[in-house]
Amino acid sequence: MAKVYFDKMQLNDLDDVNQIESDNYPVPWSRGVIKSCIKAGYHCIVVKQQQQIIGYAFLMTAYDESHLLNMCIDNGYQGMGLGRKLLKYLENICIYNHSKVFLLEVRESNPVAQSLYKSFGFSQIGVRKNYYRCVQGRENAIVMTKNIAP
Numbered sequence: 001m002a003k004v005y006f007d008k009m010q011l012n013d014l015d016d017v018n019q020i021e022s023d024n025y026p027v028p029w030s031r032g033v034i035k036s037c038i039k040a041g042y043h044c045i046v047v048k049q050q051q052q053i054i055g056y057a058f059l060m061t062a063y064d065e066s067h068l069l070n071m072c073i074d075n076g077y078q079g080m081g082l083g084r085k086l087l088k089y090l091e092n093i094c095i096y097n098h099s100k101v102f103l104l105e106v107r108e109s110n111p112v113a114q115s116l117y118k119s120f121g122f123s124q125i126g127v128r129k130n131y132y133r134c135v136q137g138r139e140n141a142i143v144m145t146k147n148i149a150p
């Protein structure tokens with residue numbers, strides 16, 4: 001497998017990120033939401049291989065907490081350990097920003113992501129009822145956190 005690396009997302013990555021988002025989620029973020037995350041100055045990271053974007057993440061750091069807003073590895077590259085590597089990279093951003101808590105939400109219907117987060121040391125702290133839109137209706141979010149060692 002060719003070398004995979006991480007880079008800061010730029011506005012001209014918008015088309016590629018939007019395409020991956022649409023291909024990997026039944027209810028994807030809009031292009032406008034992606035653009036506003038980049039413009040807001042969140043930690044917006046792309047995963048690249050030979051200059052091609054194959055994944056990404058959006059992380060918001062605020063005071064002593066970092067919130068993972070979205071992370072995705074394109075479907076042809078899943079199951080190869082890249083999600084775990086990306087999460088480790090994000091955790092290092094949390095550490096660098098002196099976060100005490102790393103927080104995320106995950107759909108109840110997403111066992112793959114839940115399994116990744118649990119094995120990475122996240123624990124469930126609650127449920128947000130009807131948090132996510134679905135193709136039909138709504139779905140609960142599981143809220144998970146991981147304490148970041150000082």
Ligand SMILES: CC(C)(COP(=O)(O)OP(=O)(O)OC[C@H]1O[C@@H](n2cnc3c(N)ncnc32)[C@H](O)[C@@H]1OP(=O)(O)O)[C@@H](O)C(=O)NCCC(=O)NCCS
Binds near residue numbers: 078085106107113
């Ligand atoms: C969730 C996601 C980011 C995981 O990335 P990935 O690169 O496929 O995951 P990895 O190969 O690094 O695997 C990490 C862990 O995820 C879990 N996992 C991965 N593929 C799995 C599968 N097919 N079935 C069950 N668990 C799986 C395992 O716990 C795995 O750990 P292990 O390899 O030690 O068993 C990726 O599948 C994805 O982008 N999915 C679509 C978007 C999404 O759901 N994002 C998360 C939103 S909260």
